[in-house]
Amino acid sequence: MREELKGEKILGLMPADWRYDLLKIPVLGAVLRSRWTVLIGIIVNLFMFAVILTAGWGGTVIGNRNFAIVIIWIVWWSALMMVMVPFASRVWCSACPLPAPAEWIQRLTITGTRGKLPGTLGKKWPKALRNMWLVNFVFMGTAIFSGMITTRPWATAYLLGGIIVLSIIASLIWEKRSFCRYLCPVGGFLGLYSNFASLEIRRSDNAVCKDHKRKECFLGSEEGYGCPWMEAPFDMERNTYCGMCFECLRSCSLNNMAVNLRPWGTDLLVDKKRGLDESWKAFIMLGCAGLYSAIMLGPWGFLKDAANIKTWSSFGIFSVLFFGAILAGFPLLYGAFAWLAAKLGAAATTSRPAVGAHAAGSEAAAEAGLPSFKKVYLDYSYTLVPMGLMGWIAFSFAILFPNISYALPVISDPFGWGWNLLGTADFPWTPFLTGIVPYLQIPTLILGLLFSIDFAVKIGRKLYPNPRAAGRSVTPVILFLAMVTIVLSWLFMG
Amino acid sequence: MIPLVAAAILVGTGAAIQAAASVEPTTRDITIEAKRFNYSPGVITVNKGDLVRLHLLSTDVSHGFYLDGYELNEHLEKDQEKVVEFIADKPGRFSFRCSVTCGPFHPYMVGWLRIRPNYFFWGSAGLVALVTIGSLAVVWGKGRETA
Numbered sequence: 001m002r003e004e005l006k007g008e009k010i011l012g013l014m015p016a017d018w019r020y021d022l023l024k025i026p027v028l029g030a031v032l033r034s035r036w037t038v039l040i041g042i043i044v045n046l047f048m049f050a051v052i053l054t055a056g057w058g059g060t061v062i063g064n065r066n067f068a069i070v071i072i073w074i075v076w077w078s079a080l081m082m083v084m085v086p087f088a089s090r091v092w093c094s095a096c097p098l099p100a101p102a103e104w105i106q107r108l109t110i111t112g113t114r115g116k117l118p119g120t121l122g123k124k125w126p127k128a129l130r131n132m133w134l135v136n137f138v139f140m141g142t143a144i145f146s147g148m149i150t151t152r153p154w155a156t157a158y159l160l161g162g163i164i165v166l167s168i169i170a171s172l173i174w175e176k177r178s179f180c181r182y183l184c185p186v187g188g189f190l191g192l193y194s195n196f197a198s199l200e201i202r203r204s205d206n207a208v209c210k211d212h213k214r215k216e217c218f219l220g221s222e223e224g225y226g227c228p229w230m231e232a233p234f235d236m237e238r239n240t241y242c243g244m245c246f247e248c249l250r251s252c253s254l255n256n257m258a259v260n261l262r263p264w265g266t267d268l269l270v271d272k273k274r275g276l277d278e279s280w281k282a283f284i285m286l287g288c289a290g291l292y293s294a295i296m297l298g299p300w301g302f303l304k305d306a307a308n309i310k311t312w313s314s315f316g317i318f319s320v321l322f323f324g325a326i327l328a329g330f331p332l333l334y335g336a337f338a339w340l341a342a343k344l345g346a347a348a349t350t351s352r353p354a355v356g357a358h359a360a361g362s363e364a365a366a367e368a369g370l371p372s373f374k375k376v377y378l379d380y381s382y383t384l385v386p387m388g389l390m391g392w393i394a395f396s397f398a399i400l401f402p403n404i405s406y407a408l409p410v411i412s413d414p415f416g417w418g419w420n421l422l423g424t425a426d427f428p429w430t431p432f433l434t435g436i437v438p439y440l441q442i443p444t445l446i447l448g449l450l451f452s453i454d455f456a457v458k459i460g461r462k463l464y465p466n467p468r469a470a471g472r473s474v475t476p477v478i479l480f481l482a483m484v485t486i487v488l489s490w491l492f493m494g
Numbered sequence: 495m496i497p498l499v500a501a502a503i504l505v506g507t508g509a510a511i512q513a514a515a516s517v518e519p520t521t522r523d524i525t526i527e528a529k530r531f532n533y534s535p536g537v538i539t540v541n542k543g544d545l546v547r548l549h550l551l552s553t554d555v556s557h558g559f560y561l562d563g564y565e566l567n568e569h570l571e572k573d574q575e576k577v578v579e580f581i582a583d584k585p586g587r588f589s590f591r592c593s594v595t596c597g598p599f600h601p602y603m604v605g606w607l608r609i610r611p612n613y614f615f616w617g618s619a620g621l622v623a624l625v626t627i628g629s630l631a632v633v634w635g636k637g638r639e640t641a
Binding site: 061062063064065147151152295296297298299300301304305308348398402403429431434435437438439442445446449450453457460467468469470471472474475478479481482485486489490493494 | 531532533534536537560562563564565586587588589591593595598599600601602603604605606612614615618619621622623625626629630632633634636637638639
């Protein structure tokens with residue numbers, strides 16, 4: 001447990017260092033340690049995705065009558081954002097069928113623990129790209145076509161098929177789960193938002209890991225592979241790149257790994273390994289939550305026409321605005337508030353030279369004991385994680401409730417070929433409690449605001465040990481968070 | 495200072511809502527054109543208590559009109575006007591959406607009906623303001639204690 005969590009309480013209620021190891025429950029321990037648990041999940045999902053790909057390429061072109069569109073963009077997406085990420089971190093990654101063929105090819109086995117395909121290069125991922133930047137661009141390149149992808153079965157099938165092909169190619173060149181970690185468009189935001197999750201895999205006892213020279217969780221043992229995600233589980237402090245595959249539970253011969261329940265968001269207080277790549281991921285995700293809400297839930301026809309590529313010229317303008325707003329506009333707007341936060345924090349320190357030092361630049365600021373502007377910008381950007389996730393949950397309510405009834409016909413007739421497997425093929429579209437959606441969305445946003453403010457205050461205290469400076473510094477950040485909440489609230493019910 | 499700002503926000507919000515609530519109900523005849531994949535106008539604003547008479551017209555293919563919260567559902571054939579009438583007795587913002595599959599973007603064919611006063615939105619905004627002001631009061635108060 002990191003020292004920085006001791007004494008902190010999340011929302012003033014939950015001790016940040018509280019943990020409960022689920023492996024203490026014998027049945028659960030046995031289930032999570034078994035290789036079959038993950039494998040069964042993958043096989044079930046592999047079957048589902050085989051149906052999805054078949055539906056995408058060979059089924060009806062009507063999206064809301066096609067298994068691929070309904071299951072992926074209504075059922076799976078909502079389950080991912082509303083349940084899996086907040087409660088179980090990247091557990092989806094453990095059962096994701098897309099990179100499974102690649103991993104099996106790489107290992108030359110499905111259930112065993114050894115083997116390597118001769119001819120696979122097993123290269124290390126380039127050092128300069130060991131971050132989220134590439135994922136950010138891959139995600140944005142996909143997101144701009146979301147109007148097409150979420151409504152055209154063939155587009156969804158090409159996206160998923162492309163991921164499978166790319167993951168296989170990547171597995172032949174680079175080691176382990178390099179694709180999942182550095183290229184998967186879904187993996188990036190799952191990684192960032194899983195820092196908020198109420199579940200983690202960590203070492204149980206620091207001292208045991210310290211004395212254990214073999215580092216089986218990283219290097220592997222007879223019982224399990226070294227971390228496929230290239231993490232060092234004996235030293236892991238954040239969920240970002242933990243794919244929840246439970247491999248370290250099997251490989252550790254000392255049974256020193258734990259699957260902990262914990263208060264939400266404690267990873268956001270961990271200073272280690274923060275980076276601007278993750279900040280931009282936070283901007284991208286929060287920005288997309290707002291823009292998708294405007295496009296998909298809003299009344300503006302010109303936005304829908306542009307996202308639907310009615311004409312290439314309108315799509316071109318839309319793309320420029322979409323990229324500009326998310327990659328530059330939003331970070332710059334946040335930057336103005338972060339700049340004010342740095343200024344106010346410096347001004348509230350006692351000495352005049354300190355203020356001058358901050359103005360003079362990061363080196364002078366460091367000499368005066370002040371955090372640099374970059375540090376202030378970076379650290380406070382993690383406060384956007386709870387708000388972003390809650391924004392997506394609120395958005396998902398508005399997608400799920402009106403559209404979930406489409407799931408009943410497609411499970412009976414997944415390809416739109418006139419089947420009626422379960423007798424539900426003719427179930428009519430039935431909006432489900434759409435009148436109460438805003439009453440779920442607004443409390444969700446307010447909860448996100450409360451978490452974000454709480455983390456902002458805690459991060460502010462770490463940046464500025466002087467409480468007066470911390471209070472002054474966090475003020476613009478809180479105002480920014482409130483402003484974003486109001487904008488999202490307006491989009492949902494204003 | 496902070497309690498004064500909070501009080502001003504609450505009083506201001508309350509007064510604005512009260513003013514909107516005191517408008518006399520009237521009859522509103524509104525024509526809405528449905529065309530893939532949006533409604534025109536996309537946003538309709540009425541007051542609580544108004545008798546709303548919607549003249550719905552599809553100009554390209556068959557569309558639908560489903561109003562959240564009021565559970566009104568109409569099937570619109572091309573070029574055939576349908577009239578829907580209801581009393582806007584529930585304030586707030588409600589989405590209306592296409593209920594007949596009309597093409598790829600059909601699930602996103604949405605418009606907004608605003609029935610003023612939108613208590614829930616303004617109440618939520620007030621709550622956001624109170625959370626913000628309360629948080630600032632706490633962090634500034636802590637700074638003052640240690641100064």
